[in-house]
Amino acid sequence: MQSLIFFVFAGFFACRQSTETTGVSIHWRDQRATGISIPQNRIASFSPDSISQLLTVRLAKTGAQPAILGEYQLADNAIIFEPLIPFTRGLRYEVWLRNQRLDGFEIPLADPKDAPELLAVYPSPDSLPDNLLKIYLRFSRPMREGQSQKYVALLKNRTDTVPGVFLDLQPELWNPDRTMLTLWLDPGRIKRDLQPNKRLGVPLQKSVHYQLVVSNSWPDQQGTKLTKAFTKSFVTIPRDSLSPDPSRWQITPPAADGNQPVDIAFGEPLDYSLLTETLHIIGEDGKSLPGEWRIGDEEKTAHFKPAQNWKPGRYTLRIEARLEDLAGNNLNRPFDRDLTQKTVPVTSASFFERSFRIDQPSRQ
Numbered sequence: 001m002q003s004l005i006f007f008v009f010a011g012f013f014a015c016r017q018s019t020e021t022t023g024v025s026i027h028w029r030d031q032r033a034t035g036i037s038i039p040q041n042r043i044a045s046f047s048p049d050s051i052s053q054l055l056t057v058r059l060a061k062t063g064a065q066p067a068i069l070g071e072y073q074l075a076d077n078a079i080i081f082e083p084l085i086p087f088t089r090g091l092r093y094e095v096w097l098r099n100q101r102l103d104g105f106e107i108p109l110a111d112p113k114d115a116p117e118l119l120a121v122y123p124s125p126d127s128l129p130d131n132l133l134k135i136y137l138r139f140s141r142p143m144r145e146g147q148s149q150k151y152v153a154l155l156k157n158r159t160d161t162v163p164g165v166f167l168d169l170q171p172e173l174w175n176p177d178r179t180m181l182t183l184w185l186d187p188g189r190i191k192r193d194l195q196p197n198k199r200l201g202v203p204l205q206k207s208v209h210y211q212l213v214v215s216n217s218w219p220d221q222q223g224t225k226l227t228k229a230f231t232k233s234f235v236t237i238p239r240d241s242l243s244p245d246p247s248r249w250q251i252t253p254p255a256a257d258g259n260q261p262v263d264i265a266f267g268e269p270l271d272y273s274l275l276t277e278t279l280h281i282i283g284e285d286g287k288s289l290p291g292e293w294r295i296g297d298e299e300k301t302a303h304f305k306p307a308q309n310w311k312p313g314r315y316t317l318r319i320e321a322r323l324e325d326l327a328g329n330n331l332n333r334p335f336d337r338d339l340t341q342k343t344v345p346v347t348s349a350s351f352f353e354r355s356f357r358i359d360q361p362s363r364q
Contacts, residue, residue, distance in 0.1 A: 024095060024105040025078075026087075031114070032222055033087035033107045037078040038095060042102060048074055057081055060092040060104055068093075089223030110224040116141045118214055118230040122272035123326050125298045130206045131190050131239040133328035133335065135183040136272055137214065142178035142221045145171065151218040152183065155211040162210075165203045178221065182273065187328075191336045209235050240327040241334050244270060246319050246352045255361045256312045261294070261303040262356070264317065269299040271324040278320035279304070282353075284313050312360040319352045 025037040036057070043054070051074070056067035070083035087093065092106040122136040137152075154162040166183045173182040185203045188196030204210065214230040248267055254260035262281070272295060281289045281304050291306040321331040328335030333346045 024103050026105060026107065027080075031110065033089070035080055035082040036087075036095075036105065037075075037080055038103070040074075040077050040079060043079075043097060051079060054097060055079065055081070055102075056096045057083070058094050058096060060094045067096075086221075091223070107223070110222055112224075112227075115224050115227045116143065116220040117227050121212060121214075121230070121232045123269050123299055124272075125269050126234045127237050128204075128234050129238065129240040129327050130202065130204045130208075130236040131241075131327045131336065132204060132236075133185055133187065133190065133324075133326065134271065134273075135185070135212065137181045137183065139179050139181075139220070143174075143181070144219045144221055144223075145174060145178065147218055148172055148181060148183060151215040153213045153215075155213060156205075157209055158211060162203070164200070180273070187335075190328075204236050206236050206238055209233065239336075240268075240325060240329065241336065243329045243331055243334055244268065244323065244325050246317075246331065246354055249354065251317060251354060251356045253315075253356045253358050254310060256310045256358045257361060259306050259309045261305040262315075262317075264302045264304075266300055266302075269326055271326065272299050274323050275299060275302055278323040280318040280320075281306070282316040282318050284315070288318075289315075310358045312358055314355055314357050317354045317356065319354075321347075321349050321351055 023039060023042060026033050027035040027037065038055070051072040055072065057070070058065040058067055068083050070081055073080045073082075087107045089107045090109050092104060094101055095103045095105075117140040118137060119140055120136075120138045122138070123132075137148075148166070149168055152166070154165045156162050165185060167186055169184065173184070174180065186196060186200075188194050189200050189203050191197060210233070212232040212234075214226070216226045216229040219225050244266065250265040250267070252263040252265075254262060264279075275295050276293060279293060279302055281291065283289055289304075289306050290308075291304055294303045294305070296302060319331065324330045324335075331352055332348060337346070
């Protein structure tokens, strides 16, 4: 059984590209350094059960460094070490045998042509309410987490950095593939009469020019930095305290016997991320239609293209009530509601619906 395990590991690592260093081979998978091979002849004698006690891999820095967590295996006359988290590009590591340095290796930087990009910042309009709740950053590849406080800044009137405007959330709010980050402006400062609001004031002021600046020093998961810095300029307009109203949306259906999109105009920009999750087209059979949603310019429109051609009949646009506008007002209630005002309607529905028809094209 032990021989079989060694054979499997030998074949597994042989299929990877490796870069020779000073006796240590680096193993790569999907352009990430996922392990190293240390020749067995570098160690005079050892017991297979004692590998993890004999060898440690550490960052090459001054002072004592803790051992990197990972797994050790024997394969093809080499000792294989796989860290729990892949090695970081641009950093140097050391292999220690007992308490003596055995070897060192460096993970090379990636090709600058393969650097990540900041593809978009949402919301995309250049006029935003002064009670804006969230900002989204969408990248071309998975980014290193826990870096937003270091590499994202908000400037007021092109000069002054606004301190503490974003919540310092740990862990940060990334999507599963680490390509889109949600930045929250402090809700406690946005909601009036709360202590953070009274003590620090609102994060954004009305009728002020701001610049969101993202540094090009932000590295991705492989350690490669952004190709260039990114700046989004916007001006604040009066706060938005009303919930979106789907009854006012304009739905423009296409003709049947084709798969042209149905167009939906909201009359205002809505939350980009929630738009990609909360809209559904329901057929007469009560089932959701497969297809593709595309969010339009400034997040004021959405377009649904079905996977198959439309059939004549009645359809339903179902909107989950958690859909929000840029100020966090969802379909049921405003985000910052004045409890003394009883005229503001508040509901508890799970979703709202609008129906529309797809007509048979006329025959000439």
